[in-house]
Amino acid sequence: MVLSGCRSMFSMLLSLWLLASTPVLAIWPAPSSISTGDSTLWIGSALSVTYNGKNLPWAYGYEPSGSKFSSSEIVRGGVGRAMGSIVHNNFVPWMLYNRMELETTEPNLLKPKTYITHLDITQSGTDKTFKPVAGEVDESYTLKVGTNGKATITAVSSTGVLRALESFSQLFFQHSKGAFFYTKSAPVSITDKPEYDHRGVLFDVSRSFFPMESILRTIDALAYNKMNRIHIHATDSQSWPLEIPALPELHQKGAYAQGKTYSPSDLATIQQYAVNRGVQPIIEIDTPGHFGIAALSHPDIVAGWNSEPWTAYCAEPPCGQIRLNEPKVDPFLDKLMSDILPRVSPYTPYFHTGGDEVNFNMYTLDPTVGTNDSAVIVPLLQKFIDKHHARVRKAGLIPMVWEEIPASYNVTVGKDVVIQPQGHH
Incomplete structure (x- = not known):
């Protein structure tokens, strides 16, 4: 039992050390697996989105209504909220760094920028959009963001797409000099699924x-x-x-x-x-x-x-x-x-x-x-x-x-x- 406890403590300390030694990320809850790089990408409102191969026109504040709406409408609303979180409700992460350290870590606004221009979403399963019983919704997803400015989401359900969009929005911070939004962690690869069905x-x-x-x-x-x-x-x-x-x-x-x-x-x-x-x-x-x-x-x-x-x-x-x-x-x-x-x-x-x-x-x-x-x-x-x-x-x-x-x-x-x-x- 003592040996098991020591291993648990060592594992926790190792995790904390690894977190401290990597670029600041705020993906929550912690994904099942994540790998990141050290390249900077920028993002703005000019994002082209496809859903299952078709153009998905998205808008800030879009909210499906009524007693029945489709998976594509749910995803469309999710894209609008994710982009709203990035460009309207984001924050400058000064508190995530040591004192007076933020400006030395932020990307230089004067250097050439690579923007994320495309987000391609693929949903492989057919939803029970409404009224799924416990265990029927597969919330797993894979999110990839390449250094070339292209991002992809693959998921079985529209709910999985929403979880991926949430993680996508959490990748970005606002620059201290104004309305510029960036991640310093490209390329990104996340594979995730919930540990518990009922949360x-x-x-x-x-x-x-x-x-x-x-x-x-x-x-x-x-x-x-x-x-x-x-x-x-x-x-x-x-x-x-x-x-x-x-x-x-x-x-x-x-x-x-x-x-x-x-x-x-x-x-x-x-x-x-x-x-x-x-x-x-x-x-x-x-x-x-x-x-x-x-x-x-x-x-x-x-x-x-x-x-x-x-x-x-x-x-x-x-x-x-x-x-x-x-x-x-x-x-x-x-x-x-x-x-x-x-x-x-x-x-x-x-x-x-x-x-x-x-x-x-x-x-x-x-x-x-x-x-x-x-x-x-x-x-x-x-x-x-x-x-x-x-x-x-x-x-x-x-x-x-x-x-x-x-x-x-x-x-x-x-x-x-x-x-x-x-x-x-």
């Missing part, structure tokens, strides 16, 4: 309300870091910001404040924005726990709203869970899911039904249950999950749950159900 964040927009720009900025950050999932925890006992046109009273009474909501247009924008950046959106409406806020508009379907002491009835206040034996619950959930699921299904194969932190003691306050006996509650919970997941499947989606459903409550779920470890919550 994402959970974004809770219910306990804390976030404006749209914050959500979109987070999706941008995921794309910059080549991550591929955003899990939107859309509702909770604290607030209901998600507008459901079939049940408008939910957000009208459950939002933190007027206007602190996400319209159907907002939700579509979030999902389109994510898919366009190789990030799969997963929407969660947690049930049967974390549902207390619905009591403000539908008191007959919620047990123990705002009950005290909260420590006896829920993980955090205000408490409130869906009643498990109330006839009004099924029509309510039918209407809720018939509204939200068709607005989710174009963009993702999954819908997250929650299931975490169901407090059995709460059901002593449920007039339709009246006990915390698991022998009574578990069969009711099983019936609830079976019905709820049937709604998800009917919409052509795969149910997701937190691990407590099978692991803590002994509820059986279908073989298709994706079980998410609670450590991610």
Whole structure:
């Protein structure tokens, strides 16, 4: 064990020494393999791009929209963003060098310049552009930049192309003397693929309300870091910001404040924005726990709203869970899911039904249950999950749950159900 530890430390120190002894690079995450040279290339807006042999007209700020768009549109948007990062949002890397060293390392503006003039992109596979299930997207890519000013990207999927474009944009810095952009590392050869299939964040927009720009900025950050999932925890006992046109009273009474909501247009924008950046959106409406806020508009379907002491009835206040034996619950959930699921299904194969932190003691306050006996509650919970997941499947989606459903409550779920470890919550 000691020898293994020494080898690990030596390997780390060797890696740091190698990094320190090579030209500054900012490729992130570190690619599977990368080789670089010491030639300087320049880049500007006059870049000719082809996609599978055809000219790809690109533009800054291009954003595909709608519930379906093609691989070429996704790539076109990716090229515009990559070039925007290089020529509009780049930085002078003074902080990456020792003090007062930048000007001695920058390329001389007065010397002849070789510009990157062509970027040829080849996608070898046919995308499942929308709704890929886990493991279906090959995100690998190869990026080459020659000293002759020609660059190539090859990838199996449009998502792989996006990851390559991200690495391409990270090769360049801005010159301290103005709007000139260069790399000192040509020729470049990168071969890369992700180590993990699921790389994402959970974004809770219910306990804390976030404006749209914050959500979109987070999706941008995921794309910059080549991550591929955003899990939107859309509702909770604290607030209901998600507008459901079939049940408008939910957000009208459950939002933190007027206007602190996400319209159907907002939700579509979030999902389109994510898919366009190789990030799969997963929407969660947690049930049967974390549902207390619905009591403000539908008191007959919620047990123990705002009950005290909260420590006896829920993980955090205000408490409130869906009643498990109330006839009004099924029509309510039918209407809720018939509204939200068709607005989710174009963009993702999954819908997250929650299931975490169901407090059995709460059901002593449920007039339709009246006990915390698991022998009574578990069969009711099983019936609830079976019905709820049937709604998800009917919409052509795969149910997701937190691990407590099978692991803590002994509820059986279908073989298709994706079980998410609670450590991610």
